[in-house]
C-alpha cells in the first residue's frame with residue numbers, strides 16, 4: 001500500500017523541495033528519500049518504491065498533470081481513434097529516473113527490509129486514461145470497453161506490454177517483489193472482470209515469471225469480492241491483497257489455503273486511533289494468524305493520518321502473540 005505521503009511532515013518538506021508531485025516521482029534522490037522516511041520512523045518489513053501508477057500513461061505519450069487538490073488530470077482517450085498518441089517504444093526515456101530510484105533504494109534500505117516495486121494493473125490505469133481523471137461512475141470507460149471490446153483490448157494490450165517492460169526494469173534495478181494495484185477492478189461486470197482484470201494480469205504475471213520464475217507477485221484487486229478466488233487461481237499471482245470490506249472468516253476458509261493474503265485494516269482507523277484501532281487490528285490478526293499472512297492496510301494511507309497512531313499500530317502488531 002501507499003506508506004509514504006502527506007501525513008508525514010518530512011514528506012511535505014521533501015515534496016516542496018522537489019517542486020511538484022511528479023517532479024518528486026522523477027527525482028531519484030528525493031524519491032529515494034521519501035521512500036525511506038516511513039522506514040526510519042517505523043522500521044516496516046518492506047519498503048514500496050515511491051512513484052505513481054500514472055507514470056505509465058505519461059511515458060506512453062499521454063499528457064499528465066497533478067493539480068493541487070484535484071488529483072490527476074489526463075487528456076482523455078474516449079475511443080479507439082485516440083490510441084494513436086500512445087507509443088510503447090520510448091517508455092524507458094521517461095521512466096529511467098524510476099529505475100534509478102529503485103537502484104538507489106536497493107543500495108540504501110536495511111538488509112532486513114524487502115523492496116517492493118509496483119505498477120497499476122491495466123484496467124485501473126486505463127480508467128484514468130479514458131476518464132481523464134478520477135471517476136465516480138466510470139461511465140466513459142465502461143462504454144468504451146463494452147461498446148468496442150476489440151478497440152478497447154488494443155489499449156489493454158499496450159498497457160500489458162508497457163507494464164511488463166516497466167516491471168522487468170524495476171526487478172533488474174533491485175525490486176525483490178512486485179505489487180499490481182487494481183484499485184478499480186470492482187466496477188466491472190462478471191465478464192468484464194474476466195476479460196479486463198484477470199486476463200491482462202495473468203499475461204503480466206506470466207511475462208514476469210518467464211524471466212524471473214521466483215519473483216513474488218502480489219495482486220490487489222480492490223472491490224473484487226467473490227472474484228478473489230478466481231483472481232488468485234487464474235492470474236498466477238503469489239499473494240492477494242484484501243481491501244477492508246472482505247469478510248475475513250471467508251478468507252481464512254477459502255482464500256488463504258490458496259496462498260498468502262495481505263490486508264486489511266481500514267486506513268480510517270489510523271485517523272481515529274484508540275481502542276477501536278487496536279481491537280480491529282486484533283480481530284484481523286486473530287482470524288488470519290493460522291495461515292500465510294502479511295499485515296497491511298486495506299487501502300493507502302491518507303493525508304489526515306496521525307503518525308503517532310501508525311507507531312502505536314506497529315508496536316501492537318510487533319508484540320502480538
Ligand SMILES: Cc1c2[nH]c(c1CCC(=O)O)Cc1[nH]c(c(CCC(=O)O)c1C)Cc1[nH]c(c(CCC(=O)O)c1C)Cc1[nH]c(c(C)c1CCC(=O)O)C2
Nearest residue numbers: 001002003004005021048049050051052053071181183300
Ligand atoms: C489509483 C492510484 C494512484 N496511485 C496509486 C494508485 C493505486 C493505489 C490506490 O488506489 O491508492 C499508487 C501509488 N501512488 C503512490 C504510491 C507510492 C507508494 C508509497 O511511497 O507509499 C503508490 C503505490 C504515491 C502517491 N500518489 C499520489 C500521492 C499524493 C500526492 C501528493 O503528494 O499530493 C502519493 C504520495 C497522488 C495520486 N495518485 C493517484 C491518485 C488518484 C492520486 C491523487 C490522490 C491524492 O491526492 O491523494 C493514482
